[in-house]
Amino acid sequence: MRDAEDFDAFYATSARRVLAHVSMMVGSPAEAEDAVAEAYLRAWNRWSKISTYDNPEAWVRQVAYRHAVSAWRKAFNRRHAHRREHAGAHVDALGPDHVAIVAALRRIPADQRRVIVLHHLVGLSVAEIHRETGIPAGTVTTWLARGRRAMAAYLADDETRETERRPSDV
Known part of the structure; x- marks a missing residue:
């Protein structure tokens, strides 16, 4: 019992x-x-x-x-x-940031998505991700960096992307 x-x-x-x-x-x-x-x-x-x-x-x-x-x-x-x-x-009660993050997560490779979620949402350290998944710590670190870069590109708004493409007039 x-x-x-x-x-x-x-x-x-x-x-x-x-x-x-x-x-x-x-x-x-x-x-x-x-x-x-x-x-x-x-x-x-x-x-x-x-x-x-x-x-x-x-x-x-x-x-x-x-x-x-x-x-x-x-x-x-x-x-x-x-x-x-x-x-x-349409899903009720989800803010635009949540929707954008989930959409960005869906656009990155599954391995990167997995370690991003485990690190940033679950709160696991690189060592804990290694223990849980068996993925070498160096690979976890690499996938985290690549996933963050990829997500940043998907999460940047149009104005930010336009500013990055052309130098500002000074």
């Missing part, structure tokens, strides 16, 4: 956060929901072991991400059809 209570508490305190992180990593809230649900099911089935880990939330996030990637490989065409169908969907 204690395991069920511990798991319920773990789920209650981490599920929304993990869903938000995985959603940004994979670029699709619907696919993230499926992957996160599967990850929590796997965590529940192994809770006696998972609960002893230093960071069970990182385990769930990693399993969810891997599950999503596996689903992409199995259903590549379905995923693209889903994205086209929902491309113009």
Whole structure:
């Protein structure tokens, strides 16, 4: 009975956060929901072991991400059809900055997007990202730098881009 209570508490305190992180990593809230649900099911089935880990939330996030990637490989065409169908969907209560960041994240390579989300949104250090993902720390650092540069280009407003293209008259 204690395991069920511990798991319920773990789920209650981490599920929304993990869903938000995985959603940004994979670029699709619907696919993230499926992957996160599967990850929590796997965590529940192994809770006696998972609960002893230093960071069970990182385990769930990693399993969810891997599950999503596996689903992409199995259903590549379905995923693209889903994205086209929902491309113009309006979401209430999201500010323009949030929408711009998510759009920019979707435009950068998946590896860069993953480390950007883990570092800037989850708050993990480079070393923690390495431990969670197995990606070498140097590669994490490189992907963070490249991802930031790419996102900066997508997040710059038209006026900023125009100013960067031509020297100002002094």
